Amino acid sequence: MKNILLIGLFVATVLCSPFVVSPYYATLVITMFGYSIALMGLNLLFGYGGLLSLGHAMFMAIGAYTVGVLGSKMGINSFEVHLLAAASVSGLIAAVLGALCARYTTIYFSMLTLAFGMIFHSFLFKFYNLTGGETGISVARPSLFGHAFSEISKTRFLTGPFYWYSLVLFLVLFALMALIVKSPFGQALRAARDNPQKTEFLGVPVLRVRYVAFVVSAVYCAIGGAILAVSIGAADPELAFWTQSGNIVFILVLGGLGQLFGPLVGSATFALLQDFLMANTQYWRFAFGALLAIIIVVAPRGVVGLLARGFGGRR
Amino acid sequence: MEMLLRARDLTKRYGTFVALNNVSFDVTKGEVVAVVGPNGAGKTTLVNTLAGLHVPDAGDVLFEGRSVVTLPPAARARRGLARSFQLVSVYPSFTVSEMVAVGAFSRRGRTFNMLRPASWFEPERSEIASVVEAFGLSHRLDTLCSALSQGEKKLADIASAMTLRPRLILLDEPTSGIASSDKHRIMERLLAATESLGVESLVLVEHDMELIARYATRVIGLRAGEIVADLPPSQFFGDPDVIESIVGKVPGHAHG
Amino acid sequence: MAFANVLFAAIFSAAVLFLVTAGLQLVFGVQRIVNLTAGSVYALGAYFGASAFDWVVVRGGSPLLLLPVLAIAGLLAGQIGFVIERVLRLVYERDEAFQLLMTFAFVLMLQDFLRAIWGAQPRIMGDLPDVYGALGIGEFRFPVYNAVVILCSLSIGLLLWWFVEGTRLGHIVRATAENKAMSEAMGVDTKKVTTLIFVLGSVLGTVGGALVIPTTAASLEMPSALIVEAFAVVVIGGLGSMRGALFGAVIVGGMRAIALSYFPEMEIMAIYLVVVAVLFARPYGLFGKAVS
Numbered sequence: 075m076k077n078i079l080l081i082g083l084f085v086a087t088v089l090c091s092p093f094v095v096s097p098y099y100a101t102l103v104i105t106m107f108g109y110s111i112a113l114m115g116l117n118l119l120f121g122y123g124g125l126l127s128l129g130h131a132m133f134m135a136i137g138a139y140t141v142g143v144l145g146s147k148m149g150i151n152s153f154e155v156h157l158l159a160a161a162s163v164s165g166l167i168a169a170v171l172g173a174l175c176a177r178y179t180t181i182y183f184s185m186l187t188l189a190f191g192m193i194f195h196s197f198l199f200k201f202y203n204l205t206g207g208e209t210g211i212s213v214a215r216p217s218l219f220g221h222a223f224s225e226i227s228k229t230r231f232l233t234g235p236f237y238w239y240s241l242v243l244f245l246v247l248f249a250l251m252a253l254i255v256k257s258p259f260g261q262a263l264r265a266a267r268d269n270p271q272k273t274e275f276l277g278v279p280v281l282r283v284r285y286v287a288f289v290v291s292a293v294y295c296a297i298g299g300a301i302l303a304v305s306i307g308a309a310d311p312e313l314a315f316w317t318q319s320g321n322i323v324f325i326l327v328l329g330g331l332g333q334l335f336g337p338l339v340g341s342a343t344f345a346l347l348q349d350f351l352m353a354n355t356q357y358w359r360f361a362f363g364a365l366l367a368i369i370i371v372v373a374p375r376g377v378v379g380l381l382a383r384g385f386g387g388r389r
Numbered sequence: 390m391e392m393l394l395r396a397r398d399l400t401k402r403y404g405t406f407v408a409l410n411n412v413s414f415d416v417t418k419g420e421v422v423a424v425v426g427p428n429g430a431g432k433t434t435l436v437n438t439l440a441g442l443h444v445p446d447a448g449d450v451l452f453e454g455r456s457v458v459t460l461p462p463a464a465r466a467r468r469g470l471a472r473s474f475q476l477v478s479v480y481p482s483f484t485v486s487e488m489v490a491v492g493a494f495s496r497r498g499r500t501f502n503m504l505r506p507a508s509w510f511e512p513e514r515s516e517i518a519s520v521v522e523a524f525g526l527s528h529r530l531d532t533l534c535s536a537l538s539q540g541e542k543k544l545a546d547i548a549s550a551m552t553l554r555p556r557l558i559l560l561d562e563p564t565s566g567i568a569s570s571d572k573h574r575i576m577e578r579l580l581a582a583t584e585s586l587g588v589e590s591l592v593l594v595e596h597d598m599e600l601i602a603r604y605a606t607r608v609i610g611l612r613a614g615e616i617v618a619d620l621p622p623s624q625f626f627g628d629p630d631v632i633e634s635i636v637g638k639v640p641g642h643a644h645g
Numbered sequence: 646m647a648f649a650n651v652l653f654a655a656i657f658s659a660a661v662l663f664l665v666t667a668g669l670q671l672v673f674g675v676q677r678i679v680n681l682t683a684g685s686v687y688a689l690g691a692y693f694g695a696s697a698f699d700w701v702v703v704r705g706g707s708p709l710l711l712l713p714v715l716a717i718a719g720l721l722a723g724q725i726g727f728v729i730e731r732v733l734r735l736v737y738e739r740d741e742a743f744q745l746l747m748t749f750a751f752v753l754m755l756q757d758f759l760r761a762i763w764g765a766q767p768r769i770m771g772d773l774p775d776v777y778g779a780l781g782i783g784e785f786r787f788p789v790y791n792a793v794v795i796l797c798s799l800s801i802g803l804l805l806w807w808f809v810e811g812t813r814l815g816h817i818v819r820a821t822a823e824n825k826a827m828s829e830a831m832g833v834d835t836k837k838v839t840t841l842i843f844v845l846g847s848v849l850g851t852v853g854g855a856l857v858i859p860t861t862a863a864s865l866e867m868p869s870a871l872i873v874e875a876f877a878v879v880v881i882g883g884l885g886s887m888r889g890a891l892f893g894a895v896i897v898g899g900m901r902a903i904a905l906s907y908f909p910e911m912e913i914m915a916i917y918l919v920v921v922a923v924l925f926a927r928p929y930g931l932f933g934k935a936v937s
Contacts, residue, residue: 126742128749174921180741181679181884182929185876192873193917200910256506258494265480265491272478275440277466277495277553286501316869317756320749327746357761363753370743370750371735 080381084338088241100233101305102349106341107244108301113326113337114251115294120323121332122255123287124267125176126184128319129191133292135198135314136164137299142211142309143204153216153239153304160296168292176285179270188316198311210310213303232305240301247294252334254290263287324366330378339377391418392454393557393590394439394470399448401434401614408434409445410614416557418589421580423601423622425594426611426635432594435611436559439592440472441465453556467496471555477542477566479534485545486530489517492552516552523582524548540571547579551586558583560593564600576600602626610635649785651906657791659898660798661857665871666878666890667805668849674885675822675842677741681748682729683875684868685755686847689725690854691863692763694718695770697855708776711859712793719852726847730840737839752868760865767864776859794856801849806887818842874901877916881923883933892931 091100112134119125137160144150144159175186198205205211215231217223218239223231254260265273266280274280303309312318329340347365351358373380394416401409408431416422424432437443439450441462450458452470460468480488493513494500508514521527524544529537537545543563550558563579564572583591595601601608601622608625610618618631625631665687672680697718701710729751736747777789809815821828821838829835854867878897882889897916904912923931 120742124742126745128745174924177928181677181745182880184742184745185679185880189873189876189880189917189920192869193914196910196913253506254503256508257503258490258499258507258510259501259503261483261487261491261507262494262500265483265488268480268482269478271442271462272474272480272549273491274462275466275472276492276549277463278491278500279463283500316872317752320746320752323746324749357757359753360757360761363750363755363757366750366753367732367747370739370747374739374743 080335091237097229097233100237101229102345104232104237104240104305105302106338106345107240108298108305109322109325109341109344110298110337111244111247111301112295112298113322113329113340114247115291115298116322116326117332117337118251118254118263118294119287119291120326121336122260122267123263123284124180125284125288126180126323127187127288127291128184128316128323129187129189129194130291130295131316131318131322132191132194132314133164133168133295134299134302134318134322135194135309135311136160136167137296137301138213138303138309138313139198139205139211140296141216141300141303142206142213145214145216146211147204151214151217151222152220153218153300156216156300157297160300161293164292164296165289168289172285172288172292176288177281188319191314191316191319195311195314195316198314205311206309208311210308212308213306215304215307228307236304240305243297243301247297248338251294255334259283259286321362324362326376327366327374328369328376330376331374333375333378336376336378339381343377392416393418393452394592395449395451396435396439397449397451399435399438399445399450401431401438401443401445407614409438411448412611412614412616413448414609414616414619416590416592418556420590420606421604422590422592422607422609423595423605424592424609424611425596425598425601429613430611430635431614432611433561434614436472436561436592436594440470440559463495466492466550466553466555469554469556470559471550471553471557472559472561473547473550473563474561477539477546479537479542479546479549481533481535483534484531485521485526485534485537485548486517488534488545488549489520489552492549493517493520496553513552520548520551520586523551523585525578525582540567540575543567543575544578544582548582551583551588554587556588557590557592558588560591562594562596564595564597572597572600573603576604580604598626647906650787651902653785653787653791654905655895655899655902656795657860657898658901659894660795661853662874662878662898663802663890663894664798664853664856665850666875666882666894667802667887668846668853669875669879670882670885670887670890671805671842671849672846673879675818676737676839678733678744678748679884680843680846681745681872682751682755683846683850684870684872685752685759686723686725686850687854687871688759688863688865688867689755690719690722690851691858691861691867692759692768692854693722693851694855694858695768695863696763697721698770711776712790712856715855715858716797716852719855720848722851722855723844723848725851726844727840729847730843733843734836734839756865756868763863765865767862768858769862770859790859797856801852802887802891809887873913874916877920880920880930883927883930885934886930886932889930889932 088103091103116130119127140160140163141156144156171190175183178186199207215228218235223235226234262273262278262283266278266283270280325340325344326336328343329338330336348358351361369376392415397413399409399412412435424435426432434443438445441460445458449456452468457465457468457470490507490513493516521530526541526545526548529541534542534545547563564575567575605622608620608622609616610631612635617634618625665683669680669683672678694715698711698714701714702708733747736744779786779788781787809819817833818838821833821835825835874897878890878893881896882893896919900916900919901912904915
């Protein structure tokens with residue numbers, strides 16, 4: 075019952091936003107979609123797979139820069155092409171990196187992913203002809219299904235056609251992730267997290283399962299990054315910095331690690347929280363750090379866990 | 390008689406310490422082979438080597454006539470050679486049916502199926518139900534493993550390996566941690582369930598001599614990495630020299 | 646003789662890296678925690694050292710007090726380890742990923758802490774490495790200060806080695822690292838041991854940062870730059886191994902100096918190419934063991 079209520083609330087909010095709230099908040103909802111999608115990927119790898127990556131922001135950056143490079147540098151405006159390219163490039167890079175990293179568990183895995191994320195970050199500076207170096211690339215708005223919507227203003231584009239596009243993309247990807255999590259693969263992944271040795275003895279090739287989760291999570295992050303790039307209007311090398319990877323893990327843990335609704339709830343909470351904090355203090359990083367510490371100790375299942383407890387159920 | 394599992398001249402060293410020294414034996418269809426010996430004799434190393442966790446320094450492991458010594462545990466499991474652990478290993482956050490499902494899917498090669506919910510796969514569903522029923526756990530199908538009693542966890546643990554339809558299963562101290570009063574019940578349930586599910590032979594490491602005397606068809610005595618005896622229980626327990634070198638007491642005698 | 650300069654720079658880099666990663670290895674060896682705050686406390690040591698020296702000079706102290714002031718400043722700044730450890734203690738029983746995340750929470754907090762006290766502009770100390778003069782033959786010259794820092798690092802390394810292998814307390818620490826439960830059963834106050842080790846690790850980091858500040862700028866990017874290099878050292882050398890820290894520091898310090906002289910933009914990539922190469926040959930580093 076409570077699930078339906080919350081979903082209903084969510085649907086109502088999301089459907090009404092473009093009409094009811096100011097464009098600023100409507101755009102905020104789009105960033106929420108973008109982060110949610112990226113976090114769904116991270117949730118698969120970390121929440122269900124148990125592998126803490128401190129470099130996944132690099133895949134979000136790949137998504138953002140793919141949109142920027144294709145759009146601004148190569149004049150290709152179709153967002154569908156952008157998405158396909160973002161997915162392919164990130165998938166390819168993840169396929170290579172994953173082959174090295176997935177054989178390690180938590181500690182080495184985290185260290186290696188952090189390191190490779192930072193190497194990618196330095197790439198973004200080095201190849202400044204392609205990536206715009208320190209200043210990044212500005213991202214022009216893409217065309218959706220062939221329509222450029224050039225007759226309406228940028229704001230109207232974001233709160234109008236692009237809003238609905240992102241919403242549908244989000245719903246589709248959410249449904250897909252829900253399937254993946256409940257599928258035999260999802261179960262094998264969780265089993266590999268809880269007891270890798272037993273899972274091997276049950277006939278599951280644990281390394282391969284983790285590898286696949288790594289690649290899928292990278293693709294999700296890239297798509298999320300692409301959406302964010304459009305709504306922000308820029309691709310920036312700081313997107314790939316390791317603290318950004320840490321931040322997205324923070325948002326996920328805030329929402330609820332290993333919970334299906336964790337990414338969504340986390341992004342929503344974070345978007346509101348960040349908005350509020352940044353307006354009121356310049357020390358928002360400190361606030362986030364403190365919040366992360368508190369959540370780890372007090373509410374490891376995040377807001378979703380708290381909500382579940384609040385409604386009297388146990389998860 | 391069909392030879393199911395063959396260990397041939399298995400040798401395993403850790404530095405200068407020899408854990409297994411030219412261990413050879415066959416297991417044919419229909420046997421319940423108990424492996425006994427003092428602590429440090431190499432029983433767990435033997436089971437681990439047969440299961441694929443260790444690669445022996447010399448020797449071979451053959452299953453169904455084919456060498457499996459280079460195969461990792463997951464591959465051996467899919468071939469029909471399964472193993473369970475001494476310490477109960479269940480997935481605390483899984484229900485019994487979810488845990489048993491893992492092997493069911495892996496056997497059918499469906500581990501990487503990502504696009505349908507696991508509960509929609511029909512042949513697996515009935516298989517899980519029948520396996521769980523054979524172990525007497527049908528009423529616990531949707532219970533979280535963390536909520537099971539110790540004996541139930543043991544059975545569920547072994548049940549999870551059964552969906553692999555193994556022909557032979559290696560058990561490392563299956564009744565350890567179970568109260569003595571429950572041991573016989575668990576053992577009987579275990580043997581009945583595995584037999585009904587098509588397991589043809591068992592190799593088990595066990596310390597409880599009464600259980601061995603009652604249920605095993607053959608006893609292999611291991612000491613310092615070498616086999617010192619390989620006999621049916623009546624002969625094994627009837628030979629005082631063998632007993633002394635391995636066990637220290639004969640079953641049936643009252644002990645303090 | 647440019648090569649000699651590069652060599653010297655390499656040894657200097659290696660010396661500082663060794664100090665900091667020794668701290669990382671200690672904490673990991675005993676507590677199985679990868680301490681992401683190593684970079685933050687390093688920066689803290691640098692900033693605090695710079696401020697401490699300014700404070701001394703303003704009060705008429707001689708610039709020759711540079712080394713002792715920095716060393717003491719480093720020691721003092723390292724006391725922050727007490728605070729961090731106390732909070733970290735709350736997650737000792739939890740999954741390693743959460744422990745790692747907890748250290749990340751501190752990285753965030755420390756970042757703003759540094760910014761709040763010292764601002765966003767980098768701090769440079771000026772021409773101080775020459776305060777003790779420099780030695781040189783022809784093109785090859787090196788400041789005495791740098792040489793002294795190298796000696797300090799070596800001595801601290803030896804001290805640590807003596808402490809861990811030769812003293813009773815070190816023996817207790819090793820036992821706790823090996824088997825915490827058993828040590829407790831034998832009456833060891835493992836809480837005190839973990840606090841000691843963590844603070845020691847932090848002090849090594851802050852002292853490293855303080856000693857290095859005359860030769861570089863303190864900035865808010867310092868923590869991240871250090872973490873990336875420290876991780877390279879620790880992965881190459883093997884987590885938890887002091888010998889690994891030494892070898893890794895030499896390799897990374899060397900690569901860094903070479904890269905800075907000949908292909909500066911490729912510095913990190915070059916270092917991590919070496920990391921990947923080492924991992925192919927030795928999956929857990931030169932002296933590491935598989936972490937289960």
